[in-house]
Amino acid sequence: MTFPRPILFLFLLVAGMVAAERAWVGVDDSAVIRQRIDALLKRRQKPESLPVDPPNPFALAATGTATVTGTAPAARETPIPGVNPAPGVPAPVPARTEEEAGSANTAELLARVAGRLRITGAIRLKDQLHVIINDSPWKEGDTLVVNQGARIIRLQVTRIQPGQLTLRLEDAELVLKY
Numbered sequence: 069m070t071f072p073r074p075i076l077f078l079f080l081l082v083a084g085m086v087a088a089e090r091a092w093v094g095v096d097d098s099a100v101i102r103q104r105i106d107a108l109l110k111r112r113q114k115p116e117s118l119p120v121d122p123p124n125p126f127a128l129a130a131t132g133t134a135t136v137t138g139t140a141p142a143a144r145e146t147p148i149p150g151v152n153p154a155p156g157v158p159a160p161v162p163a164r165t166e167e168e169a170g171s172a173n174t175a176e177l178l179a180r181v182a183g184r185l186r187i188t189g190a191i192r193l194k195d196q197l198h199v200i201i202n203d204s205p206w207k208e209g210d211t212l213v214v215n216q217g218a219r220i221i222r223l224q225v226t227r228i229q230p231g232q233l234t235l236r237l238e239d240a241e242l243v244l245k246y
Contacts, residue, residue, distance in 0.1 A: 178237040181214050181221050187233065187246040197228045199246075 188200045198205040206212060212223040212235075226241065227234040233244045 173240075174238045175240040175242075177221070178223070178235065178240045178242050181216060181223065181237070182235055182242055182244060184214070184216075185212075185244075187244065189246070190228065190230065197230075199225070199228050199233050 186202050188203070190197055190199045191205060192198070193205065193207075196207055198207045200206075201212060206225050208225055208228050210225045212225060214221045214223060221237065224236045225233070226236045231245060233246060235242050235244065
């Protein structure tokens with residue numbers, strides 16, 4: 069049989085044409101490929117320097133704060149009056165002077181501090197009802213510490229019922245419904 073010679077000749081002809089085409093197109097392709105590689109890897113080989121004063125990644129976009137910049141190198145955040153920071157977060161309460169804070173009786177103080185608490189629900193842990201206040205579970209008899217300016221106020225959780233929470237500050241009690 070004499071068939072393998074023409075098939076071999078045809079195969080060599082096609083292989084030669086493919087090789088010639090690759091050699092002719094390969095010059096342009098390699099330049100394009102090198103440009104793409106440089107564009108992708110340039111940032112890794114020579115990264116840009118970080119900013120001297122980077123923005124705060126934990127600041128919420130709708131926090132109700134404005135960044136005040138001046139000649140000072142660092143920016144500071146100040147609350148905008150009359151703007152709620154975000155849904156579910158209590159508005160900033162202006163600090164009272166010592167005279168105003170001292171003149172308030174315990175019932176008013178308890179009501180004012182309880183208004184700043186965020187009660188999100190109740191859970192049962194080890195057969196005991198706990199209430200979630202400011203993202204922490206509290207049970208009956210626990211003492212809740214609240215910072216109010218320079219003062220530290222200790223509220224006692226006296227009773228937890230489904231839908232109700234009773235807080236005590238010295239001799240005053242307050243029942244909150246949630």
